[in-house]
Amino acid sequence: MARRPGRPRASGDPHGERDTRQDVLDAAAALFCSVGFTSTSTRAIADAAGVRQASIYHHFAGKDAILLELLLGTVQPSLELADALVAAPEPAPARLWSLVHADVALLAGGPVNLGVLYVLPEVAAEQFAPFHVLRARLRARYSELADAAAARSEADDRGALVLGLVESVILRRRDTPDLDVPVVQRSVADAVLRLIGCTPTQIAAASTPS
Amino acid sequence: MARRPGRPRASGDPHGERDTRQDVLDAAAALFCSVGFTSTSTRAIADAAGVRQASIYHHFAGKDAILLELLLGTVQPSLELADALVAAPEPAPARLWSLVHADVALLAGGPVNLGVLYVLPEVAAEQFAPFHVLRARLRARYSELADAAAARSEADDRGALVLGLVESVILRRRDTPDLDVPVVQRSVADAVLRLIGCTPTQIAAASTPS
Numbered sequence: 001m002a003r004r005p006g007r008p009r010a011s012g013d014p015h016g017e018r019d020t021r022q023d024v025l026d027a028a029a030a031l032f033c034s035v036g037f038t039s040t041s042t043r044a045i046a047d048a049a050g051v052r053q054a055s056i057y058h059h060f061a062g063k064d065a066i067l068l069e070l071l072l073g074t075v076q077p078s079l080e081l082a083d084a085l086v087a088a089p090e091p092a093p094a095r096l097w098s099l100v101h102a103d104v105a106l107l108a109g110g111p112v113n114l115g116v117l118y119v120l121p122e123v124a125a126e127q128f129a130p131f132h133v134l135r136a137r138l139r140a141r142y143s144e145l146a147d148a149a150a151a152r153s154e155a156d157d158r159g160a161l162v163l164g165l166v167e168s169v170i171l172r173r174r175d176t177p178d179l180d181v182p183v184v185q186r187s188v189a190d191a192v193l194r195l196i197g198c199t200p201t202q203i204a205a206a207s208t209p210s
Numbered sequence: 211m212a213r214r215p216g217r218p219r220a221s222g223d224p225h226g227e228r229d230t231r232q233d234v235l236d237a238a239a240a241l242f243c244s245v246g247f248t249s250t251s252t253r254a255i256a257d258a259a260g261v262r263q264a265s266i267y268h269h270f271a272g273k274d275a276i277l278l279e280l281l282l283g284t285v286q287p288s289l290e291l292a293d294a295l296v297a298a299p300e301p302a303p304a305r306l307w308s309l310v311h312a313d314v315a316l317l318a319g320g321p322v323n324l325g326v327l328y329v330l331p332e333v334a335a336e337q338f339a340p341f342h343v344l345r346a347r348l349r350a351r352y353s354e355l356a357d358a359a360a361a362r363s364e365a366d367d368r369g370a371l372v373l374g375l376v377e378s379v380i381l382r383r384r385d386t387p388d389l390d391v392p393v394v395q396r397s398v399a400d401a402v403l404r405l406i407g408c409t410p411t412q413i414a415a416a417s418t419p420s
Contacts, residue, residue, distance in 0.1 A: 164378025
């Protein structure tokens with residue numbers, strides 16, 4: 001992942017600080033997912049990003065801080081959408097469908113499969129608590145939306161089931177690297193509504209044309 | 211994971227070869243899932259298993275061979291059950307429910323969460339092809355059973371959706387180490403039947419009392 005030559009700089013950022021930061025994140029993401037987190041040194045990240053190793057420490061406390069930022073990026077956009085959807089006027093099945101549709105795109109659509117990093121032994125450590133807090137909040141939002149959209153009330157672990165089906169795209173993408181993301185987005189969103197007991201009519205009404 | 215002192219030996223195996231082999235697998239599983247695969251040496255496995263390093267190489271070609279055997283063990287029992295269930299006389303929803311129920315127990319019930327090893331970068335390598343072949347066969351069995359049990363035919367990726375929901379217990383167990391496995395077995399098995407469009411009556415008939 002070599003630095004793109006002649007890449008334009010943002011006008012308010014003449015020294016390219018934001019570009020450097022993003023180049024480091026991109027390079028680290030690619031290395032963590034291909035070589036592995038443990039086997040990747042900050043030196044290797046610097047080489048792949050085309051920056052000096054000192055530049056990495058200017059932006060990040062270290063490898064853990066880079067991993068944390070990457071992990072947060074796999075949840076934050078979906079959580080922001082979920083927070084907005086909880087109060088939106090659309091019927092609950094449509095709001096849940098939209099959230100699943102967007103979350104699957106986030107997990108399955110980026111340049112690398114960052115979700116595989118969720119199960120790293122290192123991620124259980126205290127310094128990754130902000131990631132676990134965010135993901136627990138997303139799970140709670142799924143639970144709220146699923147409870148509001150559900151036809152029946154027998155499952156009291158709906159949030160975990162729904163998040164599980166959404167995040168199953170992580171392993172699916174690993175099995176099929178050239179996944180057809182728009183097809184999988186609709187398939188998983190429809191499946192989530194079936195899982196919580198919505199009728200075919202409700203599902204047809206909830207899904208939006210892509 | 212210290213070697214249990216005074217552990218009885220199988221009668222037909224006076225030198226404890228099978229015990230040594232299993233001790234190595236158990237110790238490696240615990241280390242791979244806690245310390246990580248890359249960070250675990252065969253020396254560390256030998257120490258944890260209470261055997262000499264040479265004993266490991268008597269049983270396994272190396273660390274990759276140990277990992278392969280552990281991975282095969284997370285699929286082989288479910289595949290054998292699936293092969294038997296495909297030809298069994300029970301209605302398809304009941305057969306699918308039984309397979310999910312057993313597979314969730316296999317993934318969520320062992321002493322360590324071996325499923326987290328599925329996403330290791332190393333597992334993409336050629337020497338792990340036997341694992342990927344077995345898992346693809348299990349996915350195909352899920353697809354067959356789900357097609358036979360399904361009320362409607364709109365989803366042509368049922369096998370992937372169902373296997374995804376089953377394997378979602380890997381991340382769920384990571385989030386909640388003290389998961390109530392019998393409860394999750396029933397919850398996921400019921401959810402799989404809802405996902406493929408079975409009615410509450412069909413699901414009640416398919417699920418067996420535990």
